[in-house]
Amino acid sequence: MLMATEQILTKDQIEEFHENGFLVLRNFASVEEIQKIIPIYRKLFDNKVGREMGLQFDLGGADDNDEREVLPQILGPSTFFPELKEGDHYKKVAQIAREIFNVPTDNVCGGDHAILKPAHYGSVTPWHQDEAYWVPDSIHEAFSVWMPLQDVTVESGCMQFIPGSHKNGILKHQHINNNPKIHALETFDYDETKAVACPLKMGDVTVHHCRTLHYTAANNTSKDRLALIVGGHGKSIKLDKPKDMPWNEKNNETPRAIRRKEYDEKNK
Numbered sequence: 611m612l613m614a615t616e617q618i619l620t621k622d623q624i625e626e627f628h629e630n631g632f633l634v635l636r637n638f639a640s641v642e643e644i645q646k647i648i649p650i651y652r653k654l655f656d657n658k659v660g661r662e663m664g665l666q667f668d669l670g671g672a673d674d675n676d677e678r679e680v681l682p683q684i685l686g687p688s689t690f691f692p693e694l695k696e697g698d699h700y701k702k703v704a705q706i707a708r709e710i711f712n713v714p715t716d717n718v719c720g721g722d723h724a725i726l727k728p729a730h731y732g733s734v735t736p737w738h739q740d741e742a743y744w745v746p747d748s749i750h751e752a753f754s755v756w757m758p759l760q761d762v763t764v765e766s767g768c769m770q771f772i773p774g775s776h777k778n779g780i781l782k783h784q785h786i787n788n789n790p791k792i793h794a795l796e797t798f799d800y801d802e803t804k805a806v807a808c809p810l811k812m813g814d815v816t817v818h819h820c821r822t823l824h825y826t827a828a829n830n831t832s833k834d835r836l837a838l839i840v841g842g843h844g845k846s847i848k849l850d851k852p853k854d855m856p857w858n859e860k861n862n863e864t865p866r867a868i869r870r871k872e873y874d875e876k877n878k
């Protein structure tokens with residue numbers, strides 16, 4: 611079991627994170643813990659948990675009930691299965707948030723989500739910055755710990771990053787194909803020749819800053835690619851004038867947002 615104050619990252623790793631905007635951490639999670647997570651993860655997607663609440667949806671497609679999903683995603687898996695937090699993983703994410711952002715608070719573990727890339731099917735996760743999805747009234751200091759639940763390669767959809775891209779502010783984004791019904795955002799403002807791909811073994815993770823440009827390829831292998839993502843954060847800085855992020859004005863047009871609204875109205 612992890613002790614609350616145990617240091618995880620070296621000084622060099624913290625510097626590398628701030629310089630490049632991402633890190634690879636080998637053997638961060640235990641294979642035993644991941645093996646306990648897999649059946650929960652499968653239940654979440656097989657039973658479409660949270661779909662009627664708009665919390666499970668097709669991130670990369672039309673999110674139409676009749677169409678096979680190209681990039682299924684669930685937000686907040688641990689709200690449905692709190693036992694996900696029982697092992698060390700979420701505690702370790704909170705600990706590295708304290709180390710990276712130098713925040714003493716206990717409340718440094720952010721939200722979680724899960725993205726499944728179906729075998730031989732589905733879409734890329736286009737180049738984007740996570741902060742492009744978030745409220746424009748603040749500058750955020752946050753990261754995501756991206757943990758595959760199996761080994762992962764470029765062909766199955768490992769993470770790829772543009773080093774240093776977190777230093778340049780928020781780039782112009784749009785919903786995929788400029789279609790406001792598709793949840794995922796994409797940007798074209800990057801130099802792909804600078805991309806660094808991060809294949810991982812089970813137990814390894816990547817950590818990326820919320821402004822680091824990243825991408826994953828479509829899964830071109832015979833096994834589903836499962837990934838659990840847990841966020842950690844430092845302090846946000848409230849802005850006097852919100853950032854210009856016009857693509858977010860369309861967010862309430864996605865089928866997921868409409869399901870959420872209907873759910874909230876029914877449960878008022």
Ligand SMILES: O=C(O)CCC(=O)C(=O)O
Pocket residue numbers: 725735740754756767824825826837839
């Ligand atoms: O798992 C993926 O395909 C993409 C993950 C991602 O975009 C993220 O963790 O921010």
